[in-house]
Amino acid sequence: MIPEIGHFALALALALSLAQVVTGLWGAHRAEARLMSATAPLAAGVLIAVAASAGCLVWAYVVNDTTVLNVVQNSHSAKPLLYKISGTWGNHEGSMVLWVLILALCGGAVAAFGNNLPSALQARVLAILALVSFGFLAFILATSNPFQRMWPPPPDGQGLNPILQDPGLAFHPPLLYLGYVGFAVTYAFAVAALIEGRVDAAWGRWVRPWALAAWSFLTLGIALGSWWAYYELGWGGYWFWDPVENASLLPWLAGCALLHSAIVVEKREALKTWTVFLALVAFGMSLLGTFLVRSGVLTSVHAFANDPARGMVILGLLAVFIGGGFALFAWRAAAMVPTGVFAPLSREGSLVLNNLLLCSIAAVVLVGTLYPMFADLLLSEKISVGPPFFNLATLPLAVPLVLAMGFGPVLPWKRARVFPALQRLWWAALAGLGVLLLCLAIAGERIGPALGFGAAAWILFAALADIADRIALLSRPRAAWARAKGLPRAAWGGAVAHAGLGVMILGLAGMGLATDRLALLKPGESTTLAGIEYRLVGLRDVQGPNWTARRATVELRDAGRLVTTMEADKRNFAVSRMTTTEAAIHTTLLRDLYLVMGEEREGGAVLRIHDNPLAPWIWFGAAIMALGGGLSLSDRRMRVSAPAAKLARGGEARA
Amino acid sequence: MTRKRRRLWLLLLCGLGLGSATALTLTAFQDNLVFFRSPSDIAREIPPAGRAFRLGGLVEPGSVAKATGPDGKPEARFRVTDGPNAIPVTYAGVLPDLFREGQGVVTLGKLGPDGVFRASEVLARHDETYMPPEVADALKRSGHWNPAQGAPPPAATWNTLDPARPPTPGRSGS
Numbered sequence: 001m002i003p004e005i006g007h008f009a010l011a012l013a014l015a016l017s018l019a020q021v022v023t024g025l026w027g028a029h030r031a032e033a034r035l036m037s038a039t040a041p042l043a044a045g046v047l048i049a050v051a052a053s054a055g056c057l058v059w060a061y062v063v064n065d066t067t068v069l070n071v072v073q074n075s076h077s078a079k080p081l082l083y084k085i086s087g088t089w090g091n092h093e094g095s096m097v098l099w100v101l102i103l104a105l106c107g108g109a110v111a112a113f114g115n116n117l118p119s120a121l122q123a124r125v126l127a128i129l130a131l132v133s134f135g136f137l138a139f140i141l142a143t144s145n146p147f148q149r150m151w152p153p154p155p156d157g158q159g160l161n162p163i164l165q166d167p168g169l170a171f172h173p174p175l176l177y178l179g180y181v182g183f184a185v186t187y188a189f190a191v192a193a194l195i196e197g198r199v200d201a202a203w204g205r206w207v208r209p210w211a212l213a214a215w216s217f218l219t220l221g222i223a224l225g226s227w228w229a230y231y232e233l234g235w236g237g238y239w240f241w242d243p244v245e246n247a248s249l250l251p252w253l254a255g256c257a258l259l260h261s262a263i264v265v266e267k268r269e270a271l272k273t274w275t276v277f278l279a280l281v282a283f284g285m286s287l288l289g290t291f292l293v294r295s296g297v298l299t300s301v302h303a304f305a306n307d308p309a310r311g312m313v314i315l316g317l318l319a320v321f322i323g324g325g326f327a328l329f330a331w332r333a334a335a336m337v338p339t340g341v342f343a344p345l346s347r348e349g350s351l352v353l354n355n356l357l358l359c360s361i362a363a364v365v366l367v368g369t370l371y372p373m374f375a376d377l378l379l380s381e382k383i384s385v386g387p388p389f390f391n392l393a394t395l396p397l398a399v400p401l402v403l404a405m406g407f408g409p410v411l412p413w414k415r416a417r418v419f420p421a422l423q424r425l426w427w428a429a430l431a432g433l434g435v436l437l438l439c440l441a442i443a444g445e446r447i448g449p450a451l452g453f454g455a456a457a458w459i460l461f462a463a464l465a466d467i468a469d470r471i472a473l474l475s476r477p478r479a480a481w482a483r484a485k486g487l488p489r490a491a492w493g494g495a496v497a498h499a500g501l502g503v504m505i506l507g508l509a510g511m512g513l514a515t516d517r518l519a520l521l522k523p524g525e526s527t528t529l530a531g532i533e534y535r536l537v538g539l540r541d542v543q544g545p546n547w548t549a550r551r552a553t554v555e556l557r558d559a560g561r562l563v564t565t566m567e568a569d570k571r572n573f574a575v576s577r578m579t580t581t582e583a584a585i586h587t588t589l590l591r592d593l594y595l596v597m598g599e600e601r602e603g604g605a606v607l608r609i610h611d612n613p614l615a616p617w618i619w620f621g622a623a624i625m626a627l628g629g630g631l632s633l634s635d636r637r638m639r640v641s642a643p644a645a646k647l648a649r650g651g652e653a654r655a
Numbered sequence: 656m657t658r659k660r661r662r663l664w665l666l667l668l669c670g671l672g673l674g675s676a677t678a679l680t681l682t683a684f685q686d687n688l689v690f691f692r693s694p695s696d697i698a699r700e701i702p703p704a705g706r707a708f709r710l711g712g713l714v715e716p717g718s719v720a721k722a723t724g725p726d727g728k729p730e731a732r733f734r735v736t737d738g739p740n741a742i743p744v745t746y747a748g749v750l751p752d753l754f755r756e757g758q759g760v761v762t763l764g765k766l767g768p769d770g771v772f773r774a775s776e777v778l779a780r781h782d783e784t785y786m787p788p789e790v791a792d793a794l795k796r797s798g799h800w801n802p803a804q805g806a807p808p809p810a811a812t813w814n815t816l817d818p819a820r821p822p823t824p825g826r827s828g829s
Binding site for chain 1: 664676688763
């Protein structure tokens with residue numbers, strides 16, 4: 001009964017979102033206030049229906065309803081409750097339901113908090129969002145119904161892939177989807193602006209927080225995924241330039257460019273067409289990411305056995321939404337007149353440079369990611385593009401980006417001069433250069449990590465210099481605290497996010513110095529890596545809730561002193577007949593000691609040991625970046641958009 | 656600054672960005688494209704020495720052996736087959752959890768002068784029933800599965816696949 005209610009709720013949401021599309025677009029077109037005012041309640045209805053449907057699916061998983069095919073394929077009664085719930089979106093059908101649920105949440109948020117928007121703009125935005133959710137709901141109902149029944153029911157399910165039985169699954173997909181789907185809102189705003197042929201500061205003030213929120217969630221989602229891969233897969237790396245990783249990096253890069261150019265729209269009313277274009281691109285990249293993950297066209301770590309027909313439908317949706325968006329853009333973009341004029345050397349100019357470099361990096365990553373697919377289709381040659389390509393092609397573009405990152409925030413709007421900027425930043429530049437030279441002197445042949453440390457020092461000190469300058473720390477230190485409290489949160493957020501990237505680059509540079517060792521050890525034997533002695537104490541069997549494991553216990557000694565004891569597992573999951581590797585990680589915050597157990601032979605075990613300096617800082621850095629985004633979001637100006645309300649009435653009068 | 660000059664600046668910058676991105680992509684492509692080869696491809700044409708490529712096929716049943724490399728590191732040796740041909744592979748590292756005899760595998764590495772493929776990576780899959788598309792394609796071409804006969808058999812049942820005639824390492828390497 002419950003699964004049927006869920007199925008019905010999905011169909012209801014489909015009908016409601018269609019109604020929302022019609023009332024929104026038609027009502028705004030005919031300026032019918034009654035039709036337009038119906039869109040917000042309809043958005044709430046879609047949210048309730050989708051939430052009910054998702055709730056039914058979770059319920060089916062929690063009670064392990066084996067008459068539901070999706071549950072049988074992906075769950076098992078012996079699984080811990082957390083993984084029963086998170087397992088709901090650990091498969092294609094369930095993850096699409098999560099996607100639509102988050103989209104409905106975004107629609108609900110625009111409906112609830114968008115009262116101060118011009119009503120025609122709000123109706124159109126909600127209509128476009130409903131169009132997106134209509135497409136995906138139709139996709140779910142037509143090709144991937146999660147409530148498909150199965151008769152006769154088997155005694156129990158087939159179990160969830162053991163790699164997914166991790167708290168990471170509970171947070172990684174929702175955060176990532178919050179990012180992907182957040183860009184659907186900026187997309188809806190862009191399309192609505194194109195229909196109206198008007199972009200103003202009020203529009204920028206609405207798009208910016210959405211871009212910021214989506215970007216922050218995406219940052220967290222990507223970082224969490226990277227960390228999950230790091231500790232769960234046991235390869236010792238954090239980023240593999242895998243197609244699916246790239247698919248999440250692409251919207252991140254586009255969104256990063258978008259949130260910077262939205263600042264220019266809001267403050268200076270310039271770069272309007274460009275910002276609209278970026279909003280279209282960012283959501284296009286999100287859809288492309290969904291397509292790459294869900295269709296399995298590319299060989300990747302996320303490539304589970306997939307149905308190619310579903311991929312074609314997502315590709316069709318991608319073509320409709322993005323093709324439609326760009327067609328509208330080509331038709332209407334000329335209507336948007338820029339008003340703010342600026343010199344090349346100015347805050348605007350630096351933000352243009354930022355956009356240009358971020359988009360170039362995104363273009364390079366996009367080509368590298370999709371090239372294998374096209375080579376297969378057109379040249380019928382199986383090719384893969386690996387990390388060397390991406391490192392070689394993106395680093396030269398990242399260097400000027402990092403250089404410009406320090407300068408941008410200290411430049412004034414409209415027109416800047418070089419000398420005052422240098423005056424504020426000379427010591428940050430000197431620190432960066434000093435660190436670079438120092439690293440080169442210590443480890444001459446390792447240019448990459450030295451460059452990384454230098455760049456990180458430059459970014460961190462430039463962010464510090466920016467804040468110090470704004471609160472007049474050096475010129476009037478007594479008033480600095482009061483000024484710091486009065487400084488807008490957006491300014492703090494920007495500096496914190498930039499510093500977060502600096503911390504992350506420190507981690508990346510540290511990982512450039514990582515070393516590893518492969519050794520066959522018998523109990524009692526030991527090996528040494530980076531000054532630490534690893535001694536295998538013993539191998540034994542361990543029983544878990546739904547797995548059995550062989551566990552290697554290893555003692556770590558630094559010059560005879562016991563540092564810690566680590567336990568690495570090789571787990572065997574009986575239900576799904578799979579083995580997983582559980583790496584043991586000991587972190588001192590300055591370095592990760594990382595241990596993986598391989599096969600057993602001759603009474604011993606093959607151990608792979610990694611020494612990863614500064615590894616945790618990569619994820620700390622990402623968290624700091626997201627924190628910066630959150631700080632910016634909490635800025636008063638983002639929430640109270642009083643001028644927007646004023647403009648809104650003006651907009652209505654004109655409409 | 657006039658609007659015209661500003662637009663010129665922007666166009667110039669965009670051109671510069673696009674141009675450098677294209678140039679970087681092309682130079683990086685030149686040396687870093689990794690081709691896929693099946694054992695039969697290698698028997699037909701030896702890939703250029705010193706260039707990394709991906710070798711894929713099924714792990715020949717009964718071929719996996721544990722050994723110790725020349726530098727004292729633990730090694731795994733196995734043969735990758737697509738039916739008519741097989742290539743011996745050595746790999747110094749921890750084999751992925753889903754590595755099984757008779758299952759599809761993709762390895763990244765270089766072919767040595769002795770005809771032995773030295774893998775630096777053995778790609779792991781997340782899912783037991785997943786068959787790497789390249790491997791499925793290679794099996795199709797080597798005549799193990801004819802698409803005209805219908806859908807491919809599930810990958811888990813391909814374990815019993817028996818290579819028709821394993822060639823000697825010398826032949827495939829020379």
